[in-house]
Amino acid sequence: MIYFKFCTFISVLLIFWANGVYSDKTCAARQIEGQSVVCVCNTTYCDEITRARPDGDGAYIAYTSSKEGSRFKKIFGELESYENDDIFKTVLTLDPNKKYQFIEGFGGAVTDSTALNWKNLSDPQLMQYLIDSYFSSTGLEYNVVRLPIGGTDFSTHAYAYNDEPEDDVNLTHFNLTSEDYDLKLPMLKAIFEASSTSVHVLATTWSPPVWMKSNHAFSGKSHLLPEYYSTYALYHLKFIEMYTALGVPIWGITTTNEPVNGDLGVTKINCLGWSAEDMGQWIANDLGPLIRNSTFKDIKILSVDDQRPLVLYFFNLMVQEHPECLKYIDGVAVHFYIDTITPPAVFNTITKNYPDKFIMATEGCKGSLFFEKKVQLGAWDRAVAYFTDILEDLNYNLVGWIDWNMCLNDKGGPTYVGNYVDSPIIVFPENGEFVKQPTFYAMGHFSKFIPRGSLRIDVEQSKPLLSKSVDNVALVTPDDTTVVVLYNSESSERKVKIRLNDQQATLTLEADSITTIEINA
Ligand SMILES: *[C@@H]1O[C@H](CO)[C@@H](O)[C@H](O)[C@H]1NC(C)=O
Ligand SMILES: *[C@@H]1O[C@H](CO)[C@@H](O)[C@H](O)[C@H]1NC(C)=O
Ligand SMILES: *[C@@H]1O[C@H](CO)[C@@H](O)[C@H](O)[C@H]1NC(C)=O
Ligand SMILES: *[C@@H]1O[C@H](CO)[C@@H](O)[C@H](O)[C@H]1NC(C)=O
């Protein structure tokens, strides 16, 4: 009996310890010359971050990451009573009564290359550290994963399912491949084990088998052959059925990755071209009815899944030509790559014209543009590119943001078409380590503190004349805390007051930093 109680006591202690109530593990920083730091994880050490509810009414915890090298540095505080001394201060006044969109979540993609790099770490503890870094309560608490249906450019070769026999209209030979069985499914299982919330999987096809396509190739200008419209819909249903049967339920699908690429034929990436008219027809006549009549009728269908400058045009045209497709579409998916050339106001138009459709960012990374360096270790400017985009998207009603490959090797691959890019985690299996880039923490400042079901609230900013505004977003969480994410783009410290009801917090933001504050109020 005493022995039993002693064990209970020890296990309670262990649970506390495992939940990190007592301590975070700090970043094992490695300074990169001319850049910020990366945090190094090896077979015996990996940094951790815990999020505890601020203790008591009016208490808050602020977490800061900066160019200088802070990574989730914690500061504890209490709201003070309101003082009206605004004139030379930057003040953010929160209005929890003005509520906007519901947050679905944040995450990354389990591409073949992501899973391959993860597996290539070989050491079980190191592999676990990578999964925990993204998904566990000591990590970023990601709750969304994008999952390719078949291959992408981040595979070691070109393939789809049911590549053979050709013209198999009923897909009688549909089966998953070794990439699923040996790489992606094991990684997804490890993710589900590590995660304390439900992880929503969003699946996307880059290219179907070449026999369904006008150009009989995985990339290049193409469209779906009309005789295979219903087959391509069935292709999605079969994938959903198989993954579900193997213990990985699918939350949603998009209606083909970057349809305009394949329509223009401008890339070597696996693709399928769609005009907006044809896609509207396929959704209205084939995909929509098949999915909504199946066991999987509640799956979310997200359309467009292409760059910001195209979404409004493509979506409007699709709906204009085939209004029935709207009946099947839950949301609009958008990619990050050329966001800076289009103002986010396009999202307001979508929200206004289609108030029952949500908008979600489903892919983004740095290093993809021809003039960019591929992998850049320690790049703070890349973290800035991530979090300024996420801040902007959230302020224009997006419900979530999904990063691209969750880990790549030091070249930014493997990618069988040579489309090397950067990733928030870069693996070095030969050294028994992986490193967490500044972009990893950029994601975490949102994913960890904005759980699914949070609602964005209104913020008004007043600031001294001529000083820059502080980019921000504020939300209330399902646990009734208030979260504000703030970016100080100045190369010096900056004081900001956050006002909520009749109280305020005064924060000193580090130079070039991002701060998330969670307030128990
Ligand atoms: C792992 O990293 C920790 C912290 O930086 C360090 O103390 C330890 O020596 C490293 N272990 C190995 C095997 O490199
Ligand atoms: C495909 O399935 C349908 C419905 O089950 C059937 O009528 C049709 O003959 C099949 N086509 C081929 C080529 O087997
Ligand atoms: C699919 O492939 C797996 C692994 O090779 C095999 O065990 C399974 O029987 C196949 N299923 C079908 C339906 O062919
Ligand atoms: C189910 O399929 C039928 C026949 O194809 C179609 O008319 C109907 O609209 C579908 N149901 C839904 C909910 O899409």
Ligand SMILES: *[C@@H]1O[C@H](CO)[C@@H](O)[C@H](O)[C@H]1NC(C)=O
């Ligand atoms: C796996 O790691 C080894 C070093 O341990 C490396 O030589 C190999 O290229 C890696 N494989 C891939 C696909 O990156």
